[in-house]
Amino acid sequence: MNESPKKSILVIEDDPLGREYLCDLLEEEDYTVYATCNGKEGMAILNEHRPNLVVTDIFMPELDGMELLLNLKERHNRIPIIAISGGSRFGGGSTALKAASHLGAVCMEKPLHLEKFLKTIRCLI
Numbered sequence: 596m597n598e599s600p601k602k603s604i605l606v607i608e609d610d611p612l613g614r615e616y617l618c619d620l621l622e623e624e625d626y627t628v629y630a631t632c633n634g635k636e637g638m639a640i641l642n643e644h645r646p647n648l649v650v651t652d653i654f655m656p657e658l659d660g661m662e663l664l665l666n667l668k669e670r671h672n673r674i675p676i677i678a679i680s681g682g683s684r685f686g687g688g689s690t691a692l693k694a695a696s697h698l699g700a701v702c703m704e705k706p707l708h709l710e711k712f713l714k715t716i717r718c719l720i
Contacts, residue, residue: 602720603627603646607637607663608679609655613705617650624713634658638666646674647720651700653680653691661691664698672699675719677712681705 604621608614609632618628629640635658637651649667653660660678667676678695681704692702701715 601625601627602648603629603644604716605637605640605644605646605649606630607632607634607649607651607655607660609633609652613652620709620713621716634660634663634666637663641667641671641674648675648677648716650677650679653678653695661694661698664695664700668698676700677715677719678702679705679707
């Protein structure tokens with residue numbers, strides 16, 4: 596019997612605890628997970644591994660989520676994206692998520708509703 600290869604997900608999250616939590620959650624769901632703390636490294640991982648899905652925070656250093664979305668739309672427009680945000684020091688998280696949705700991302704506010712998050716991933720890949 597042929598088994599299909601494991602689906603892979605790239606997690607880009609600058610908060611170390613949030614990133615570790617998402618990675619553990621997704622690995623428990625039997626996904627191969629690549630992870631990094633910023634969009635610049637995320638683009639390098641994306642180009643090397645071609646994951647099936649990207650989960651990205653919006654507010655990050657070194658190529659934030661919006662810049663990352665623009666790059667992904669231009670270079671890898673078939674890869675589904677989930678943009679997540681809990682806001683920023685100055686607010687604006689929901690505004691940024693609205694802009695991300697216009698770039699084709701599925702948007703979710705932090706803290707994530709885990710069942711909805713996992714269901715969305717299953718639907719996208």
